[in-house]
Amino acid sequence: MADSGLFKGSLITIILKLLKEDGRMYGYEITQKVKAATEGKFTITEGALYPTLHKLEAQGILEVEVEKVDNRLRKYYKLTEKGTTETATKISELEEYIKTLQEIIQLKPNLG
């Protein structure tokens, strides 16, 4: 997709997945991790990320621990119990969606 942006719904699932694997992360760390893990193919912008983190926190999916490192603020996010369940759901929905999408994209011409 070059730089035509993230797919609808994928942002939240990506965040949850990273938190599932890493235990806890702070916002800036998430942006860097995604960039590194995808070799720059995906970029999570801060304008999308921070509001989403706040929303997930308000929904009880994430919880926050604030820490001061080198006089700079860091807000570490991690999954709540509800968030862990939600993550599993989101990931399998995404996998299911991708599977269906691939089936369509790989449709062969009607022979005959």
Place this chain on the structure above:
Amino acid sequence: MADSGLFKGSLITIILKLLKEDGRMYGYEITQKVKAATEGKFTITEGALYPTLHKLEAQGILEVEVEKVDNRLRKYYKLTEKGTTETATKISELEEYIKTLQEIIQLKPNLG
């Protein structure tokens, strides 16, 4: 994704892919084909489809042939030459996107 709608960008690619395989199709036919091919998992709504067809036509990606069948109007769409190129691009972009998405979703925990 249950019925939480199509991913951003996938609608156009799906339309183009179907037209690539079928040669020409009319709007209503596209909605039925997608429903059938995905066993109801994807539904292309008419409110999304028709404006998109018009847009693609305006962009010179599709062209139209109007026919009257049983006194009912049908607008058959097919790819222009430009549309054929565009289709190839969109499909490989989508495949690339899916690949990256899967890499993220299948990330394993950092051992150690």
Place this chain on the structure above:
DNA sequence: ATAAATACCTAGGAGTCAAAGGTATTTTAT
């Protein structure tokens, strides 16, 4: 006779993400 299916359409709204701006500190390069 009525409902469902076929076939087209649009206006308005909801939701997701990005662009572009802001603050403040620390590190690196000059």
Place this chain on the structure above:
DNA sequence: ATAAAATACCTTTGACTCCTAGGTATTTAT
């Protein structure tokens, strides 16, 4: 020493995509 880049947070506004909900008209099934 100074300037720039990186780290780390944030919000407002807007673009874009798709859906909801309505509409018209004909044909087929009940």
